Amino acid sequence: MWTFTSDTEEYAAVAEPFLLGDPVRNTVALTVLAGLRAGMPVNDPLFGWWTTGGEVGGAFFHTPPSPLGLFAVPVEAVVPLVEALNGDVATVVGPLEVTAEVTRLLGDPARVVSERLYRLAKLDVPRVPGRGRLAVPGDFPLLVSWYQAFGDEVQMRDGDVVERVSRRLTGGELILWEDDGAPVSFAGLSPAAGGVCRIGPVYTPPSRRRRGYGAAVTAYATQVGLAGRGDHVVLFTDLDNPTSNAIYQAIGYEPVADYAHITYGG
Numbered sequence: 001m002w003t004f005t006s007d008t009e010e011y012a013a014v015a016e017p018f019l020l021g022d023p024v025r026n027t028v029a030l031t032v033l034a035g036l037r038a039g040m041p042v043n044d045p046l047f048g049w050w051t052t053g054g055e056v057g058g059a060f061f062h063t064p065p066s067p068l069g070l071f072a073v074p075v076e077a078v079v080p081l082v083e084a085l086n087g088d089v090a091t092v093v094g095p096l097e098v099t100a101e102v103t104r105l106l107g108d109p110a111r112v113v114s115e116r117l118y119r120l121a122k123l124d125v126p127r128v129p130g131r132g133r134l135a136v137p138g139d140f141p142l143l144v145s146w147y148q149a150f151g152d153e154v155q156m157r158d159g160d161v162v163e164r165v166s167r168r169l170t171g172g173e174l175i176l177w178e179d180d181g182a183p184v185s186f187a188g189l190s191p192a193a194g195g196v197c198r199i200g201p202v203y204t205p206p207s208r209r210r211r212g213y214g215a216a217v218t219a220y221a222t223q224v225g226l227a228g229r230g231d232h233v234v235l236f237t238d239l240d241n242p243t244s245n246a247i248y249q250a251i252g253y254e255p256v257a258d259y260a261h262i263t264y265g266g
Contacts, residue, residue: 002080003048004047004048005047006046011059015029018058023193026071027117027198030193031190031193034193045064046062048081058072058073060073060081066159067092067093071093071094071095075101090265092261093115093262094259095258099259109262109264112260113238114239114240116256117234118249119234119254120252122252125219125251126250129179132223133175135174135186136169140165140166143165146186146205149205153203174186174187175217177217184204184213185216187217187220189221189224195230196234198233204217215250222251235253
């Protein structure tokens with residue numbers, strides 16, 4: 001049975017203990033919850049948890065304009081959820097077996113992005129010219145432009161870029177790699193949730209690519225995460241980008257599970 005609420009703390013009280021049972025696979029749900037508690041702006045949120053026999057066995061979140069997050073939803077709960085939402089499902093992200101069930105119910109989506117979750121095993125820091133550092137307020141205009149460029153490149157936008165960069169910059173979540181004194185790449189690093197930090201996005205402008213900067217900033221962000229933020233570091237990749245998948249594995253990340261980001265409509 002699904003129970004729904006728009007109240008963050010009501011949702012957290014019931015769902016968070018369940019989500020913490022697997023903080024690696026539930027990294028997105030847990031970091032979204034942490035962000036909401038920290039004041040992340042959101043319009044018309046919807047949360048829910050699935051119970052069978054009085055036990056919580058699943059949870060979802062929706063914080064528009066972000067996708068419906070089905071990371072912790074069992075397959076058997078998909079049909080009743082879609083029915084409860086009257087099929088009003090524009091964009092969904094979740095494990096392959098869950099998104100396959102959504103597709104079975106609603107038909108083929110307009111777009112599918114295949115993703116893979118990786119977890120750090122043992123970090124192998126690449127030898128790349130330059131150094132890493134936390135972003136500072138003076139980096140704000142550059143980071144906004146790079147965030148926008150990243151969204152354009154992957155054809156995914158997630159709310160107000162200026163607000164997001166400002167919030168992440170204030171929270172110490174953005175990291176730069178510099179070479180010859182100039183920023184050449186950046187990575188986001190989420191605060192720990194359930195002992196897990198997540199890296200993303202990672203972006204290097206086209207003119208600076210093929211020099212190892214993406215690997216370098218990812219490795220440096222990983223070190224920052226492990227040094228004082230969490231016990232584990234994870235990241236997602238687009239499986240249609242073999243270069244990034246190879247880079248992350250080369251510096252010590254290992255696959256955990258595959259996901260799909262599916263979009264209906266335009």
